Each structure stands twice: as structure tokens, then as C-alpha cells.
Amino acid sequence: MTGEVTLLVIAKEPVPGRVKTRLTPPYAPWQAAALAEAALADTLHAVLRTPARRRVLVLDGAPGPWLPPGFEVVPQATGGLDERLAAAFARYDDGPALLVGMDTPQLTPELLAPALAPGGWDGCEAWFGPAADGGFWTLGLSEPALAPALIRGVAMSTPATGEIQRRRLTDAGLRVRDLPPLRDVDTAADAAEVAAAVPRSRFAAALGRFADSAVLTDAAR
Template sequence: MSTLLVIAKEPRPGRVKTRLTPPFTPEEAAALAEAALADTLAAVAATPADRRVLVLDGAPGPWLPPGFDVVPQVPGGLDERLAAAFAGCDGGPALLVGMDTPQVTPELLTVDFADCDAYFGPAEDGGFWALGLAAPDPALLRGVPMSTPVTGAAQRARLAGAGLRVRELPRLRDVDTAADAGAVAAEAPHGRFAAALTRLTTPMTTTATTATTAR
């Protein structure tokens, strides 16, 4: 049985995408987070899987499509929360992604463990956007330093140290800053995230142009 996992926070102002503030307000940052999550969930929903699970910090909202089981994140650091997400997969193959890469596609998420034990998707900021395990073992994540420039390297080394055959996924850019948001929207211009960014930044552009013209 194959499982697709999405680990996410409820997109509430002040709790998500705080590095987008400024230039965006907490409400705008939350709107961008919701759009990113909606794009990610749509890609997961369109990817073949036996089970789709949203591992959520918070409560589900209207952005959640049908077909997902929702389980709460456990307390503790991110390594513990990721480990617990894999522990709930009953030992079957699983691929986990976050909510920070709305440019993901079903093609990227369709993996085959026939000739490997793990999939690893590095992120440009030094972390990772995807981790797939043919036989999920929470010990492969516990103790890995999270949210650092070496998180990806440490997690990749943990997989290699366990003797796993690892297949690399393409390197993607997480949405953390306003610059990231613009770059990711350009990669997926037809998604909800790109539309939300355009909606929020067009007034800024118009105001700036008007001010320049007035001078």
C-alpha cells in the first residue's frame, strides 16, 4: 500500500510564512500559504496512491479537497513530527512532501521503489522538499537537525549511512521569502499560488507606478 503524506500548518495569519512579512501583511502571507497548500494538495490528489494523508498542525478548512485522511501532528521538533508521520504508514511505501513547494506536479510525485529504497528531493535552501521511503523507519529522521542550511545533507547522509539505495528527485525552491515567492510563481504561472501572488502584488505595482508618475 503506497501513501502520500503532506505535512502542513493551518494557514492562519501570524502562524505561517512569517518570513514573507514584510513586505506582505500576516493576512497576505497566510493567503499565500493557503494557495501554496491548495496547489500542493491538488498535485497530491492527482497522483496515484492508495492513501493520501494530511499531517496537520491546526484544523482543516475549505482548501482541503476530498480523498485525504487528516491526522494531527505530534508535539516536538520537526524531526519528531516527520518521524511520526512515517510511523503512521503501517510499513508500506510512503512519500512525504511539505506545503512550501506549490510548483510540484503529479509527475514529480509519482515514484517507483522497484529499484531503490528511498527518494530524496533536495531544496535550494539546504533542506529537502520530499522524502520517500520504501519501508518507513522513524529512526531515519529522529535526531536530524531541522531548519538549518545542512538539514538536507544530514538527512541524505542518514539515508546513506543506513545502507539505503537512494534516488534523487529534482532540486526545488521552497517559498520562504518574497524573492522565493516570485521565482516559484514563475515556475508554475497557472497555479493558485501564482494567482494569489499576482493579486497581492498588482496593487503594490500600480501604487508605485502612480507615485513615480506624480513626481
């Protein structure tokens, strides 16, 4: 089924004070926004290199120069993150859909390949990628129209979010396959670890530019 999966990227416009607020401090709001923009750009370019039926940016805000050609852009729905994720899936019900966020600039086509390879959906109805903080970095559904029943009501951004979401899938009778765990960029420590893992990325370059100007707090050291 390679090339037959819809790839969704859910993201916020990288505006200072609205994105990556947990990076402030040690980084200034404009630096946190620049890091968010770099992470988003890395993510979008990874998705561009990945075979798909279509590539969609589900965006809270307006596109900017960081958006490469090749994406359909649609607005996020209103409501909590569970509502917005469910609506993003439900919009595309003509085949499997795989959703990623903007917090994992270490994303590569190779990481997504198992869910996009021929036979990747044979014998399963969902793909799940756990995040190191207890959430999840990717979720795939063979029938996106089922997303509202599978995602709505899951408490997001908690240490148990991933466990609860995966259990929701299996309790509904879906056969789930897992992708490798990844670390979301939420804190300065996360940023440093992820940048070290992908030293040639836009994200690592941005972090390097700010290394001398960030004022580290005791908690971030």
C-alpha cells in the first residue's frame, strides 16, 4: 500500500508566545518560536520525502515561508487537542491516514516506512508511535472515520496519554502495530538531546545559534 496513505501533520504557526512555551526560560519567546519553526520545517521536509497519497498540514494559524510546496493546508477544528486530532482524521476517510506532530524534528521517512510499506496495513487497523514523555508522536488508522470514537475524550498532554490512547484502540478491537518511541521537544533538555541525535537538522542548527545567548536556569542545567 505504499503511496496510498494520507500523511497528516498537525501543527501551530510558530508565533512567539504561542509555541514551545516550556522552552521559556532558558530561551526567549522569539527563540522558542524559531526552534518550533525549525522543528516544523524538518518535519514537513521529512514528510515530503515519504511516499503518500496526499500530504496535509492541519494548521492552527497561517502558513509562512517555512511551508514547502506539496502540502494541502487545512485549518484545525476547534476544541481540545483530542477534538482537533479526531477532526483531522475524520476529514480524510478514503483510505488509511497517519498523523504526526511538529515536536519530533528527528522524524525520517525510514521511521515511517513500516506503516507505508506494501502490506503495512495487512493484519492491522492502527499504527502507534509512543513518545518518551508518555504521549504519542504518531497515530495511524485504517478507517479514519472511526477517529472521533477512538480519540475523543482521551486526556492529552499527561504522562498516561499514550497508554490510554493505545488501550482505547485495542479495547475497540483494533489490531495495533507499534513504531519506535521518539522524544518530543518540550523542554530545554529535550531540545539538547534531540539536536544531538540529528546534528545536521534545521533544528540542531537553530539550537546551536542560540546556545550562547540562552540564559539557563538552575532547573534547565
